[in-house]
Structures are given as C-alpha cells and as structure tokens.
Amino acid sequence: MRRTGDLKLIQELNRFIILDTIRQHGPISRSDIAKKQGISPTTVTSAVNELIRDGVVAEDGTGESKGGRKPIMVRFCPDGKFLIGVSITNTAITIAEMNLEAATKRKQVYPVGPGLVSDRMVQYVLDSIADFLTQAADTERCLGISIIAPGIVDAASGVIRFNSKLRLTDVPLKELAEQRFGMSTWLDNDANAIALAEKNFGVGIEADNLLFVTVGEGVGSGLVVNGSIFRGSRGGAGEFGHTTVDRSGMRCDCGNVGCLENYVAWPAIYTGLLSAIARGKETLVLELAGGDMTQITFEVFRRALQQKDQVCEDIVEEIAAYLSIGIVNLVNLFNPSLIILGGEMMRDNQVLFERIEKQVREQAMGIMVDGLEFRPTMLGADFEVKAAAAVLLQDVFHFSL
Ligand SMILES: [Zn+2]
Known part of the structure; x- marks a missing residue:
C-alpha cells in the first residue's frame, strides 16, 4: 500500500511540475518539457494527456523541427477551469468567478447592512454565494469556493474562530459551504490571503x-x-x-x-x-x-x-x-x-x-x-477576490502565478 501511495504522490508532483512548466514556458513541446525538467518522455506524455482531459492544457500548433517530425506544442488554458472567490468584510461580501490566473470574469458585491451579525451574517454569506452560483457557468468546471474573512481564522480546519465586529465564534464555514454547495471549499484570514497573493503574484x-x-x-x-x-x-x-x-x-x-x-x-x-x-x-x-x-x-x-x-x-x-x-x-x-x-x-x-x-x-x-x-x-481593485484565489491556487496547483 505504501508503495502505491508514494507512486501516486510522485505522479501528482510530476503533474504539478509539468503544468507549471507549460504555464511558464508554453507553447512548449512535450519533449522540451521532459528535457527541461529531467522527467521521462512517457511520464510527460501521460501527464499532458491528463491535463488536456482536465481542460487546463491544450495543443497549440506545431513547433520548429529539430530534425524529424515537427513537434506538437501545448499551452496552458487559464479559462479551462474556474473558481469562486469570496471576500467577507464588515461592510460587504464580494464574490467573483475567476480563472486560473486569478483574473475576474464576473463579480458581484452584496452589501452588509448594519446589525447583520452572528448567525444571520453566516446565513447571509451562504445565501449570497447561492445567489451568485445561480448564474455561474457550468459548475463541473469549478474547482471550488475560496473564502477569506477578517478575524481569527483556523485555515486548516476551515473555522472562523473569532470575529468581534461580526460577532462570530467558532463558525465552521468551510463545512457549512461544502454541505450546502457540494463543492470543495477553502477558508483563510483576509490579511494572510493578501500576503500570499502578494508573494505569489504581486510585488512580493x-x-x-x-x-x-x-x-x-x-x-x-x-x-x-x-x-x-x-x-x-x-x-x-x-x-x-x-x-x-x-x-x-x-x-x-x-x-x-x-x-x-x-x-x-x-x-x-x-x-x-x-x-x-x-x-x-x-x-x-x-x-x-x-x-x-x-x-x-x-x-x-x-x-x-x-x-x-x-x-x-x-x-x-x-x-x-x-x-x-x-x-x-x-x-x-x-x-x-x-x-x-x-x-x-x-x-x-x-x-x-x-x-x-x-x-x-x-x-x-x-x-x-x-x-x-x-x-x-x-493587486488592484480586485485585491480581495485575487487573495481568495491565491489560497485555492496555491493549495490545488502549488503554483504562484
Ligand atoms: Zn483590540
């Protein structure tokens, strides 16, 4: 069993490395990926096939021949999948549909009125996401929902531990969203998420x-x-x-x-x-x-x-x-x-x-x-939802943009 586990992990890591190579150097041929990363051509071919099946990579014409057939090039498809980024603040809930480069495709702001705290606030967050999802493109291509919130957030368990202004204590928001929407959900503190976004695709x-x-x-x-x-x-x-x-x-x-x-x-x-x-x-x-x-x-x-x-x-x-x-x-x-x-x-x-x-x-x-x-x-005007995207992209793809 252990061996299978290790093998699966290695395959997964190779897939991340290959995807990242395509993202940064594409359009690129399969053999150039293999050479660049020192991964065997068969491993590259099967991983690229999987990535094409997932819709995150596509074939894109042919490259220069280095003696022999012209190689088929592959490129990254940032619109092949999308994610839902959600930012909770004391005054508004901002929700956006974003691609794999953290670019906003659609965004909506749900204002938070005075007195909207505690359980009512949690309900409002979930209802706002539900409303936004009614207009989302085919959810089959959605990687999940990534929520950022102020206050003390336990990212590992997906719980808002404490937020004095919104009067939230031990709210298992990740679990609540996963139950309601049947999609993988991430939760993190807003400032931590922005720091991550700055590190991964901002000035840091x-x-x-x-x-x-x-x-x-x-x-x-x-x-x-x-x-x-x-x-x-x-x-x-x-x-x-x-x-x-x-x-x-x-x-x-x-x-x-x-x-x-x-x-x-x-x-x-x-x-x-x-x-x-x-x-x-x-x-x-x-x-x-x-x-x-x-x-x-x-x-x-x-x-x-x-x-x-x-x-x-x-x-x-x-x-x-x-x-x-x-x-x-x-x-x-x-x-x-x-x-x-x-x-x-x-x-x-x-x-x-x-x-x-x-x-x-x-x-x-x-x-x-x-x-x-x-x-x-x-990070610009969309910094909050970009930060939410950074949390999910870091976790799913291990890459910075
Ligand atoms: Zn204080």
Missing part, C-alpha cells in the same frame, strides 16, 4: 520574508516568514490591529485598551473628522460631502487631503505616527526584507505612505532597515 515574488499591512475599516497584517504564511498556534498570528500602542488608551472590542486599530482605522478617522467639524475647525470635508455628515467617506477624505486640507493632513500625521510605532515593532521582531502597505486608507495616499516609510526608517534598528523595501500593494 522575490521576498521570502515580507510583511503586509492593511489599514481600512480595520487594521490587519499578514506575515510571510521563510516563504510561508506565519499563522501561530491557533491561526491568530498577525492581529496587528490589536497590538497595544497606549496602555491607558481607549477600550477596544477585543477587551484590551489602547489597540492600534482604534487610532488609525476608518471609524477612528471618521470620529476625528466629526469632532473637528463640531469644534468649528475649517475643513473641506463637509463641503465635499454635500453638507451631509453621513456622506463623509474614505473618498471624501482622500479628496480633501489631495486639496491639502489642514484637518485631514493633521489626521494623516497622527495615523502615520501610530502606524509607524506598530510597524517599527514588527520590523524589529521579524526583520522582513519587504513591507507592503495596502487597504483603503493607503490607496492613492502618497503622503501617508512616505511618512510611514520615513518614520520607520528613522526609528527601527539601523541594521533592520538597511535594505528594507517599502511598496504599495499592486
């Missing part, structure tokens, strides 16, 4: 030790240590938003006081803007929001900042100061070679980006910042 391809920090509705981080996501013993590693920056600070949902998130995430910024307006400070924010306080959004904040609004600039300075403290701690702890900054707050926010980089370079240990690179995320 070259980095084995990288730190991804996201600032938006909340604050999170994903750490790649020695090439793999660092998860901690219960999947909770990277809860950057709940690291303490003020021992006598504001009370946080998590039970502690002075958590970083409460000083730099959007709810704190929004409150800061409202209080500046209440104190009669001059700011463009209210005007840009059409005089309606409820219309003050990230976008409004960004626009006011671009117009050098003093209130907004002061807020950015404050955010930069707090975030830098947190990032300095992470740099001195983990010594990454690359820090990627993302999230709604960082988007098109060059001022904030530069301030953080400057302060971290000044405050962290010299040896740690020597050679340390700072980059904005490059």
Whole structure:
C-alpha cells in the first residue's frame, strides 16, 4: 500500500511540475518539457494527456523541427477551469468567478447592512454565494469556493474562530459551504490571503520574508516568514490591529485598551473628522460631502487631503505616527526584507505612505532597515477576490502565478 501511495504522490508532483512548466514556458513541446525538467518522455506524455482531459492544457500548433517530425506544442488554458472567490468584510461580501490566473470574469458585491451579525451574517454569506452560483457557468468546471474573512481564522480546519465586529465564534464555514454547495471549499484570514497573493503574484515574488499591512475599516497584517504564511498556534498570528500602542488608551472590542486599530482605522478617522467639524475647525470635508455628515467617506477624505486640507493632513500625521510605532515593532521582531502597505486608507495616499516609510526608517534598528523595501500593494481593485484565489491556487496547483 505504501508503495502505491508514494507512486501516486510522485505522479501528482510530476503533474504539478509539468503544468507549471507549460504555464511558464508554453507553447512548449512535450519533449522540451521532459528535457527541461529531467522527467521521462512517457511520464510527460501521460501527464499532458491528463491535463488536456482536465481542460487546463491544450495543443497549440506545431513547433520548429529539430530534425524529424515537427513537434506538437501545448499551452496552458487559464479559462479551462474556474473558481469562486469570496471576500467577507464588515461592510460587504464580494464574490467573483475567476480563472486560473486569478483574473475576474464576473463579480458581484452584496452589501452588509448594519446589525447583520452572528448567525444571520453566516446565513447571509451562504445565501449570497447561492445567489451568485445561480448564474455561474457550468459548475463541473469549478474547482471550488475560496473564502477569506477578517478575524481569527483556523485555515486548516476551515473555522472562523473569532470575529468581534461580526460577532462570530467558532463558525465552521468551510463545512457549512461544502454541505450546502457540494463543492470543495477553502477558508483563510483576509490579511494572510493578501500576503500570499502578494508573494505569489504581486510585488512580493522575490521576498521570502515580507510583511503586509492593511489599514481600512480595520487594521490587519499578514506575515510571510521563510516563504510561508506565519499563522501561530491557533491561526491568530498577525492581529496587528490589536497590538497595544497606549496602555491607558481607549477600550477596544477585543477587551484590551489602547489597540492600534482604534487610532488609525476608518471609524477612528471618521470620529476625528466629526469632532473637528463640531469644534468649528475649517475643513473641506463637509463641503465635499454635500453638507451631509453621513456622506463623509474614505473618498471624501482622500479628496480633501489631495486639496491639502489642514484637518485631514493633521489626521494623516497622527495615523502615520501610530502606524509607524506598530510597524517599527514588527520590523524589529521579524526583520522582513519587504513591507507592503495596502487597504483603503493607503490607496492613492502618497503622503501617508512616505511618512510611514520615513518614520520607520528613522526609528527601527539601523541594521533592520538597511535594505528594507517599502511598496504599495499592486493587486488592484480586485485585491480581495485575487487573495481568495491565491489560497485555492496555491493549495490545488502549488503554483504562484
Ligand atoms: Zn483590540
């Protein structure tokens, strides 16, 4: 039995190597794959036949003859299969149909209204996926569903352990989705998934030790240590938003006081803007929001900042100061070679980006910042579903795009 197991594993590994070779070097002939990877031509032929049957590889004309018959070329078919990427946040559920290169084919956003928490939220997630699937192309070609969510997620067992804002505790979301949809399902923490996407097909391809920090509705981080996501013993590693920056600070949902998130995430910024307006400070924010306080959004904040609004600039300075403290701690702890900054707050926010980089370079240990690179995320508007896709593609194909 053991032998069969080993043999099957070797065949599977060969298949991944062959698929990856076709993906990176295709169109390529079967004999060139064999030569490149040192795998026997018969093994390559049978694996390629299987991949063609699966629809992920296709024959594509003939190549140059090297004496003898012209070889038939094969290429990767990213649209041969698809996956469903799902991103859960406190404000919306984003679902997309994506191909094997993590390109979005169709996307829909299901808003999360106030008060939608706990069991009702879980039900809403499942109902939204069901709604999306009613319009999905032939589900036979679907590899499965990959869900990312904020909070503490146990990726191995597919359970959301804890999310204070959505009031979720021990939700076996992977199992619930598999039961309802009869499709393989993956679940991971959002920041970890984005860090993986950055490592596999974003700006972090070259980095084995990288730190991804996201600032938006909340604050999170994903750490790649020695090439793999660092998860901690219960999947909770990277809860950057709940690291303490003020021992006598504001009370946080998590039970502690002075958590970083409460000083730099959007709810704190929004409150800061409202209080500046209440104190009669001059700011463009209210005007840009059409005089309606409820219309003050990230976008409004960004626009006011671009117009050098003093209130907004002061807020950015404050955010930069707090975030830098947190990032300095992470740099001195983990010594990454690359820090990627993302999230709604960082988007098109060059001022904030530069301030953080400057302060971290000044405050962290010299040896740690020597050679340390700072980059904005490059995953684009579909970053959440791309991150969900990265989790599934890494697991199924072991490849980075
Ligand atoms: Zn906290």
